[in-house]
Amino acid sequence: MAIPTFEPGNSIQFTFVSSVAPDSAPIFKVTGVADTVIASLTSIQSTTTAFYAMYTLPSSQGFYIGEWFAQKTVSGSAYNFVKKFVFRVEETNIP
Secondary structure, X not given: OOOOXXXXXXXXXXXXXXXXXXXXXXXXXXXXXXXXXXXXXXXXXXXXXEEEEEEEOOOOOEEEEEEEEEEEEEOOEEEEEEEEEEEEEOOOOOO
């Protein structure tokens, strides 16, 4: 699978879709490869099971980790939904 590549400074919409509605809006977190948190955003609800977050990419080129986190409580037990992925920020449109 190819690693998604984006231009520095572009705003990108990242999406989270679940088969069940989480208890609250999922959190979208971006970290650098050294595990430094760069951004943490509360998502916006599109439907009961679909959410999105708009994120303006850093100007520093390199690899980043996107992570979605949500919870669902059923009969008093909390279940975590975690989705992680790698993306790259790289200048491809050189003037």
